[in-house]
Amino acid sequence: MSAGRILVVDDEPQIRRVLRTALSAQGYEVSDARSGEEAVKKLGDEKFDLILLDVNLPGMSGLEACRAIRHETLGPEIPIIMLTVRNAEKDIVEALDAGADDYVVKPFSTPELLARIRAALRRAPLPQDSAPQKISLKDVEVDFVSRQVTVRGRKGRLTPKEFDLLRYLVIHPNKVIAHRELLQAIWGPDYGDEVEYLRVFVNQLRRKIEPQPAKPQYLLTEPWVGYRFRLPDRE
């Protein structure tokens, strides 16, 4: 049985060859694309569980492809891991901002990439009974079953990591959650220091659910510590 269908997008044929071999050996079904355009086209035709996307592509760049995948409803929920040679924080933030869930710097080791893939594919485990089906705030409604967000009547969708992050914060309302706890709960046990991930994802969530993203009412930052979801009626 397939462990999942992965689309590898890289213009470098040798890297596609290595990834195809290593991922197939792990039981994944691998398909590949040489450019962002080809990836977008494939996503229109087939279903994938995860995308490995090179940032540096000829023509449509990896970041453009990522935005296209997120916005054109090709795969708002498919986990995307970006591959790139640059690892400045600016580049990481840019990739996450474009809608990626994670980021791997080339050259990478295959076991590390496999761990990232497993982390991206796994959903944050949650105690089912305490998981709320939906939360209704003033102007904002989040449906955890359909992953739909409604802000003043306008519908939006959350990416998998945004969704997991919000749900984790919502089931621990009015409590400060430390960066490390959040990272490990959402991305997996190998994570803990990637504070910039949280910054980007919290900002994206604020843009989606806060009436005034610059002056958040619900998703509050606790400087140097972590984040807190403010649920007014339970305070």
Added chain:
Amino acid sequence: MFSVERRVPRVAVRSLAVLGLISAVTLLCLRLTPVNATTAGFVYLIAVLLIAAAWGIVEATAASIVATLCFNYFFLPPVRTLTIADPENWIALFALLATSIIASQLSARAKQRTHLALDRQLEMERLYALSRAILLTEANRAAPKRIAHHIAQIFDFPAVALYDRDTGDVYHGGPEDLGAVDEKLKQVALQGTLLQEESARTVVTAVRLGGEPIGSLAVRGSSLSDTALQAIANLVAIGLEKMRGQEAASRAEAARHSEELKSTLLDAIAHEFKTPLTSIKAATSALLSTAVPKPEEQRELVTIVDEEADRLGRLVTEVTQMARIEAGKIQLQRKPHAVTDLVSAALQQVRPITNGRQITVEEAENLPLVNVDAALIQLAIRQLLDNAFKYSAPGTPLSVVARSSKSSLIIAVRDRGPGIPERDLARIFERFYRGPGAERKAIGAGMGLAITREILRAHGGDVSVKSQPGEGSEFTLSLPFSRPAENA
């Protein structure tokens, strides 16, 4: 400018003319229309005034004396003597002398003022011309030389020397030689004084900016007022300062540019190396873990590592060759090679990045051998192929054509990319030039075409490009067939 040598004969000529004119007046009054003494006196006065107006005070004074003598001799009784009997006539005689001298002086003074005014006007016009010339002078290293030349030309000086204290250089202008003036220029620039040498008719003045002497200016044959000379010195100061400002700006620009180039180059090289390294690292780390258990999969990974190691090796060679070419040390190892071998070796080397692109190769039959450095020519062909991959859409066809012209071998690489806008065509062979949008789309330092050109030129050939926007580009390498002497 009056010169003493020219003045002597002119005075003689004019003296003769004065004598002639007074004689003519005398003759007129005596013979043609005999008049009384009073009328004759007035006619002499008119003659003196005319001379004063036309020439000047010296001539007019001489004319006054001659006229008084003639008046006395010919008209005042007793005539034909220089004696005067009647005291009244003494008064008439002195009245004529005094009136003519005063009138000539007044007239001469007026003339002098006019002259002065004209001189000042000329000075102003020349200063204006000089300021324009200095402003229009391109502010580069040659500027002081050109400024010295402008000063000599505009002010009609036979010799001008300009000393720039900053560089210690002396720049000369004008047709004559100032002789040993350098020491004086340096001295004046140091002390900020004015030095006048009557013997050499040379003036040396300091060139100041904000009170501080920044150089000095020596001028021969100047009849300029001090104010005008100072104005020239000020204009020179502005010119020198403008040049310095420009130099500082271009130095800063060059430094910035060079830094940018270095970092672009490093980025590009880092990227070029990281690509095969990524494949190698991914493959070896997979082999070392338990991720890839099957032997055939392991073999596939080892094959990739092997190929990518070769690629790294080629990259290292390429980068060292690049560095050598950059440093101007290109050593050709020429041997006779078949064109088809060169082209297929280059194609073989780019195979890992062709991404299955269709590349057609057309080679004319019976192409002669060429005497070239195979590694370098393969590198040149590879650069063109690389370029074609980078700048044309995946899936569009590429072609390589080899043929011969009368004197050279032609290898052309064609793509069906977007083509190159005309304004860029001239620049693409420049080092570090990259096509529009290349910073994101194409990877590389922008050195490929510059290197290709260097390689071809080292072989006595060249590279050229033809492009039609929207239809693709064609890069052509031309290699001259080796002459018998080189084959030996």
